[in-house]
Amino acid sequence: MNTTQRALAVGLGAVLLQALMLIAFAWPAANIAPRDVPLAVTGPQAAMVADQLGLHSPDAFDISNPADEAAARAAIEDREVYGAIVTGGGAPRVLIASGASPAVAQQLSAIAQQLSGAPAAQVEDVVAADADDPRGxxxxxxxxxxxxxxxxxxxxxxxxxxxxxxxxxxxxxxxxxxxxxxxxxxxxxxxxxxxxxxxxxxxxxxxxxxxxxxxxxxxxxxxxxxxxxxxxxxxxxxxxxxxxxxxxxxxxxxxxxxxxxxxxxxxxxxxxxxxxxxxxxxxxxxxxxxxxxxxxxxxxxxxxxxxxxxxxxxxxxxxxxxxxx
Incomplete structure (x- = not known):
């Protein structure tokens, strides 16, 4: 193989490497979506809320049913779930943990607005991200x-x-x-x-x-x-x-x-x-x-x-x- 052929081979190899890097870095970012995200739903209307979530976003959440709000909070703090929806006593309330994932916390906050029908839905950040880096x-x-x-x-x-x-x-x-x-x-x-x-x-x-x-x-x-x-x-x-x-x-x-x-x-x-x-x-x-x-x-x-x-x-x-x- 002469110098020109080696140069062509190196150039083509670099092209393939560039394509692989674009795919590796851009493809995951372009396909971000919830897939069996662990989520707790508790309270008297837990079954109804779980059904609504299943109809709106099939396979988006892996829903568990803790006994009460305290158990749901414990599950968040133990990193068993990313958040929780608490029903009963009015509109559902959503507990999030931006420290675990600001991206998931943002999606759960949007769900809270859909469930309550109000732009200022009740959302509580149980484990908050650092105040100097709220978006992570x-x-x-x-x-x-x-x-x-x-x-x-x-x-x-x-x-x-x-x-x-x-x-x-x-x-x-x-x-x-x-x-x-x-x-x-x-x-x-x-x-x-x-x-x-x-x-x-x-x-x-x-x-x-x-x-x-x-x-x-x-x-x-x-x-x-x-x-x-x-x-x-x-x-x-x-x-x-x-x-x-x-x-x-x-x-x-x-x-x-x-x-x-x-x-x-x-x-x-x-x-x-x-x-x-x-x-x-x-x-x-x-x-x-x-x-x-x-x-x-x-x-x-x-x-x-x-x-x-x-x-x-x-x-x-x-x-x-x-x-x-």
Whole structure:
């Protein structure tokens, strides 16, 4: 293949990559709609309201029926549902949790107006988003820098540090320092995310280690092709389907669920749980991130063993001297 043919091949490859990125980032945003969003409906008219919701928006909500308003509030605070509709004593009231998802909270507020027939429907934000970031814009924008910096750190460690032990030290340093500094910026300077500083810093550090460790681990185990595989997985699949600015139930199936199994989606869910819900609903995303971190360490170990076997000198075999007859 001559230079012109290589140039054409590279150009066509870049075109395909651009098309994939447009599809990955624009398609989920263009198809946001409620799909089995967990919602609680309680009170004497709960059955009627559930029927109305089913007729108006089929398959939009996964409706549960808690015993009373207190149980519905508890379900919201435990991240079992995104909101609740309370009937009885006049027009239905809607309880939302903008801390869980401003996008879902906005849709439930619109439903409240439809149910009551009044523009100023009774809506109560049980778990509100930060006052400095009511729409969750800054929160959603926080996940992508964590992912991109993790990829960059993984690439640098792979290219600059040859030894597995040195790469592990670099990963630990980046994760520890990055978690502390990133949350100092987000909470101290921007003041857009509430919650315990050390807890959020630990989450950010774990996310950084999972992403950068995956890059380093794959590159150590299978070579530099692992850098591209890890980076494309995090950026083309993990980030657009992370639901950091919406909710997994608003994305097309099954991509919303798949996104929660990758570090960007698990990071968004875990940060919300720690920041707004005192850790409620944190188990699943925490386990996902820990599994990615463990896999990264295992791949790094595989790379270390391969490197050790490659560097071990093989014993030379000398031919026996001929014996005179």
């Amino acid at each position: 814009t800054a929160f959603g924008a926080m996940v992508l820098p964590l992912v991109m910096s993790g990829i960059a750190a993984g690439v640098l460690l792979t290219l600059v540090i040859p030894a597995a032990g040195g790469r592990l030290v670099g990963l630990a340093t980046f994760s520890f320092g990055g978690g502390l500094l990133s949350m100092a910026i987000i909470q101290g300077w921007m003041s857009v995310v509430p919650g315990p500083y050390l807890g959020l810093a630990a989450v950010a550090g774990l996310v950084s280690f999972s992403v950068s460790g995956t890059v380093v681990g794959l590159a150590s185990a299978i070579g530099r092709a692992g850098i591209g595989i890890a980076a494309l997985t995090m950026l083309l699949i993990g980030n657009p389907f992370s639901a950091a600015t919406s909710a997994p139930e608003l994305l097309p199936r099954p991509w919303g669920a798949i996104g929660q199994l990758l570090p960007p989606g698990a990071a968004a869910s875990l940060l919300r749980s720690v920041a707004y819900f005192d850790g409620a609903g944190a188990t699943k995303p925490l386990v996902v991130l820990l599994i990615w971190a463990a896999v990264a360490l295992a791949l790094l170990g595989v790379g270390a063993v391969r490197g050790r076997n490659t560097d071990t000198p093989q014993p030379s075999v000398t031919a026996p001297e001929p014996v005179a007859a």
